[in-house]
Amino acid sequence: MASGIKDRVAIIGMGCTVFGELWDKGPEDLIVEAFEEALADAGIARGQINAAWVGNALDDINIGNSALPLAHALRLKSIPVSRVENMCATGTEALRAATYAIAAGAVDFAVALGVEKLKDTGYGGLPLRTKGLANDLWMPYGSAPGTFAQLAGAYTARHGASSEDLKRAMAHVSWKSHRNGALNAKAHLRKAVDMETILNAPMIANPLGLFDCCGVSDGAACAIVTTPEIAKGLGIANPVTVKAIQLSVSHGWEASYHEWDGSSIRNTQEAAKRAYAEAGISAHDLSMTEVHDCFSITELVTMEDLGLSAEGSAIFDILDGRYDNNGAMPCQTDGGLKCFGHPVGASGLRMAYEVYSQLLGRAGDRQLANVDFGLTHNLGGQPANSVAAVSILGRLN
Amino acid sequence: MGQDTGKRGIASVGGYLPLLRLDRSAASKGLQFSGLGGRNAGYRSTAGWDEDALTMAAEASRHSTSTVAPTRICFASTSSPFIERGHASMLLEALALPANARTIDVSGNRRCAVSALLDALLGQGDTLIASGEKRPVRAGSAFHTAWGDGGSAAVVTDDGGAALIGYASLARDYVDLYSSREHPTPYACEERFVKETATRDVIAPTIKAALADAGVTSADIAHAAICEPLPGMWRDISKATGITAPNHASDLSAAAGDLGAAHPLFALALALDAAQPGDIILLAGFGSGCDTLIFKVIGAVAGAAKARAALTQGLVFADYVRFLSLTGTIDLDWGIRSEFEQKTQATVLERYGRDMIGFIGGRDTKGNVQFPKSRIPVRPDADGPEPMEDMRLADVPAKLVSVTADRLNFTPDPPFWFGLVQFENGARVMMEFTDADADGFKVGDSVSMRLRIKSRDKRRGFRTYFWKAAPALRPIMEA
Numbered sequence A: 001m002a003s004g005i006k007d008r009v010a011i012i013g014m015g016c017t018v019f020g021e022l023w024d025k026g027p028e029d030l031i032v033e034a035f036e037e038a039l040a041d042a043g044i045a046r047g048q049i050n051a052a053w054v055g056n057a058l059d060d061i062n063i064g065n066s067a068l069p070l071a072h073a074l075r076l077k078s079i080p081v082s083r084v085e086n087m088c089a090t091g092t093e094a095l096r097a098a099t100y101a102i103a104a105g106a107v108d109f110a111v112a113l114g115v116e117k118l119k120d121t122g123y124g125g126l127p128l129r130t131k132g133l134a135n136d137l138w139m140p141y142g143s144a145p146g147t148f149a150q151l152a153g154a155y156t157a158r159h160g161a162s163s164e165d166l167k168r169a170m171a172h173v174s175w176k177s178h179r180n181g182a183l184n185a186k187a188h189l190r191k192a193v194d195m196e197t198i199l200n201a202p203m204i205a206n207p208l209g210l211f212d213c214c215g216v217s218d219g220a221a222c223a224i225v226t227t228p229e230i231a232k233g234l235g236i237a238n239p240v241t242v243k244a245i246q247l248s249v250s251h252g253w254e255a256s257y258h259e260w261d262g263s264s265i266r267n268t269q270e271a272a273k274r275a276y277a278e279a280g281i282s283a284h285d286l287s288m289t290e291v292h293d294c295f296s297i298t299e300l301v302t303m304e305d306l307g308l309s310a311e312g313s314a315i316f317d318i319l320d321g322r323y324d325n326n327g328a329m330p331c332q333t334d335g336g337l338k339c340f341g342h343p344v345g346a347s348g349l350r351m352a353y354e355v356y357s358q359l360l361g362r363a364g365d366r367q368l369a370n371v372d373f374g375l376t377h378n379l380g381g382q383p384a385n386s387v388a389a390v391s392i393l394g395r396l397n
Numbered sequence B: 001m002g003q004d005t006g007k008r009g010i011a012s013v014g015g016y017l018p019l020l021r022l023d024r025s026a027a028s029k030g031l032q033f034s035g036l037g038g039r040n041a042g043y044r045s046t047a048g049w050d051e052d053a054l055t056m057a058a059e060a061s062r063h064s065t066s067t068v069a070p071t072r073i074c075f076a077s078t079s080s081p082f083i084e085r086g087h088a089s090m091l092l093e094a095l096a097l098p099a100n101a102r103t104i105d106v107s108g109n110r111r112c113a114v115s116a117l118l119d120a121l122l123g124q125g126d127t128l129i130a131s132g133e134k135r136p137v138r139a140g141s142a143f144h145t146a147w148g149d150g151g152s153a154a155v156v157t158d159d160g161g162a163a164l165i166g167y168a169s170l171a172r173d174y175v176d177l178y179s180s181r182e183h184p185t186p187y188a189c190e191e192r193f194v195k196e197t198a199t200r201d202v203i204a205p206t207i208k209a210a211l212a213d214a215g216v217t218s219a220d221i222a223h224a225a226i227c228e229p230l231p232g233m234w235r236d237i238s239k240a241t242g243i244t245a246p247n248h249a250s251d252l253s254a255a256a257g258d259l260g261a262a263h264p265l266f267a268l269a270l271a272l273d274a275a276q277p278g279d280i281i282l283l284a285g286f287g288s289g290c291d292t293l294i295f296k297v298i299g300a301v302a303g304a305a306k307a308r309a310a311l312t313q314g315l316v317f318a319d320y321v322r323f324l325s326l327t328g329t330i331d332l333d334w335g336i337r338s339e340f341e342q343k344t345q346a347t348v349l350e351r352y353g354r355d356m357i358g359f360i361g362g363r364d365t366k367g368n369v370q371f372p373k374s375r376i377p378v379r380p381d382a383d384g385p386e387p388m389e390d391m392r393l394a395d396v397p398a399k400l401v402s403v404t405a406d407r408l409n410f411t412p413d414p415p416f417w418f419g420l421v422q423f424e425n426g427a428r429v430m431m432e433f434t435d436a437d438a439d440g441f442k443v444g445d446s447v448s449m450r451l452r453i454k455s456r457d458k459r460r461g462f463r464t465y466f467w468k469a470a471p472a473l474r475p476i477m478e479a
Helices: A029-040 A068-074 A088-103 A144-159 A163-181 A195-198 A230-234 A265-281 A296-303 A313-321 A344-359 B026-031 B053-064 B086-092 B113-121 B142-146 B191-214 B234-241 B248-255 B258-275 B306-312 B318-328 B346-357
Strands: A011-016 A051-055 A083-084 A110-117 A203-205 A218-226 A240-249 A288-290 A373-382 A385-395 B009-015 B020-023 B043-046 B072-076 B102-106 B127-133 B150-157 B162-171 B221-226 B281-284 B289-297 B313-319 B360-363 B390-392 B398-400 B404-406 B416-423 B430-434 B448-456 B461-471
Touching: A011 A029, A011 A344, A029 A068, A029 A110, A051 A068, A051 A088, A051 A344, A068 A110, A083 A088, A083 A296, A088 A218, A088 A240, A088 A344, A088 A373, A088 A385, A110 A344, A110 A373, A144 A163, A144 A203, A144 A296, A144 A373, A144 B404, A144 B416, A163 A195, A163 A313, A218 A344, A240 A265, A265 A296, A265 A373, A265 A385, A288 A344, A296 A313, A296 A373, A313 B430, A344 A373, A344 A385, A373 B102, A385 B318, B009 B053, B009 B113, B009 B258, B009 B306, B020 B026, B026 B043, B026 B142, B026 B318, B043 B318, B053 B072, B053 B086, B053 B150, B053 B258, B053 B448, B072 B086, B072 B113, B086 B102, B086 B346, B102 B113, B102 B142, B113 B127, B113 B150, B113 B162, B113 B258, B113 B281, B113 B360, B127 B221, B127 B258, B150 B258, B162 B191, B191 B221, B191 B234, B191 B281, B191 B289, B221 B258, B234 B404, B248 B258, B248 B306, B258 B281, B258 B306, B289 B448, B346 B360, B346 B461, B430 B461
Parallel strands: A051 A083, A051 A110, A288 A373, B020 B313, B072 B102, B072 B127, B221 B281
Antiparallel strands: A011 A218, A011 A240, A110 A218, A240 A385, A373 A385, B009 B150, B009 B162, B020 B043, B127 B150, B162 B289, B281 B289, B360 B390, B398 B416, B398 B448, B404 B416, B416 B430, B448 B461
């Protein structure tokens, strides 16, 4: 029976670029910056890298198909390199691939790198699909905020919550992330915003206003992984290890079968359940989370889907400050997708970068006091048709 | 023919108007500086961005084909979206009728639906004549507000309740107005010429010949559906023919506008709604001549009341710029987001298109219904491929599970409403919504399905059709 990957893989180096509207930087610049930081952190030679995975979700935006953009940018010398893509969960997917390669004993050092150059679209928001395939004959061309806004009405309908309370809780989610992002030198949005501004922002997709939506950014993040044994050999006595990485993918149940009420994301629940089991911990053992707050409503619902808030109580936990930096279960200490930004393919690795930094006590002004386990939650697609990745990181000892 | 010789008749009728009705006075205000415009009173039915002649003909037909599966389908329009792509075939698929029915498109003038109706009455087999119009007109033209968008339909059977008892036709290349490939919007002749000669030379002689053929007099006509070449001509026609019955075609023009090829059958539906058993109704279609048909009401004709109700089930709007945009007379710059590619692959359309335009899902071996069909059912306990039985969802009641008004996504008439729709038979589909009223949509709302344009590839001049969820009930316009 499979025993999972708990403590079989160590993260020995990570890098992350500044996220934002990086008009002066191309994908090559972003890839190199993230990788060089990770390489220096790991303290190994570039020639020791045995394999690499690059995550890039929107291949038509500048970066290009296949593994070639990574291999070219880093001049990786004929090693195996692959591109992975799983919508907004792409970054975690790259980490999962590299982690599995180490856990399988296939290689000693592997790279996971996520990169996205969204601001070469020429407009705000994510690019639309351009396929002309069967689904285009019937599926709505909804925007990302449109698809996630669907959660809100379904949530209030299920829990009997008032729209006003929900709106205030969503505003608090964004208010908190703006406060955190202001402390992060690499964040896209570094300005605190008051509640009134958030509540009165222009509507994007009811009930999501402008400040309920995350930044659309350029950026890259990178991890170098190896075995704990090799890490110790490199002088890292108590390395950060992967406690769990789990993925759950929709198979049509939500959008095509009559059971789902639209108020939660089952893939998050499934991936979290398996991740806790793989890590051998419960939700209450976590010290912090970095979740996929593409929209404030997503973070709110995710708190329940991860088991951090009881069903129907996330509104009140959020308003009580439970997920603030000084709360019982800090969430998005780096500003999250909301303010660190969301270069799609890089986001899962950016989350890991923050947990890694917190575990190593490197988070500067936003450093938490005690961090034993950090969870990342990376969600692709839309609530009705999603890909959810949950990983848990901690220290080996 | 004579009154006792009527053999075939109309079994059902349908009339469809789009939700939006422009308050014509808003157009007058917008054009005040110019002195242009036209009719100031009443409403102008205005198609949504996702409606065209085909969708409106289909909506009108849905009411009239519920009890009869026609073996012949005729689509009539002067504003068909395609020049080479058969609309009657698309209509057949949209209504999920048997593919072995005979299909034909007729066009050429706004009389074409009446000509097709007459052919059907003189022919054989249960026949659907469906008409729709969304005619391009330049802003400022009097036609822009005098004309309207809409659809109509009639089903002819051997025992239809409105029996044909007489008819007459006149073919004449009478150019009161025209449009052409080189000039797609109407180019009109002087009004005085039309007013003085159209009745005298074309309409009145045909009506008189039809009355004679039926063996009745103008005094016997209880209801008229006589299309006016121009607004206000009914008085002259009445004087010339001696018919004093109410003319439902004029009422329709005032309430919604001249619906072109769709006007005569819609007006006929209104006449049938007002008629009593035994009444005689006169229908006259004008354009490149005239066809006049005389019916006697000998039995029930389904759908007439729904057509009348459509006149007042709508949403009045007074935004002239929105009207200009919806009618394609201004081309707003919607920004880069509107540039996204909407090319349709013919191979994909061939594989899946019929299930899309017909809204055909599948029922698996355990009875669960889903859309679209799949080899392995979505049912959680499905354990491999299963055969699926076709299940049409177009007429299945449904409610909303989730919803939003998306203001980021491009749509030609914001906001972009969409969400998850749960059908009573178990199927659920993520869909676009349409025809939002002032209250919009919310979770739990009852919705019904409407055939609409799904994608419009402006670059290549192509469009696809799918169904959208609309409020189950339309608002009632204030009197």
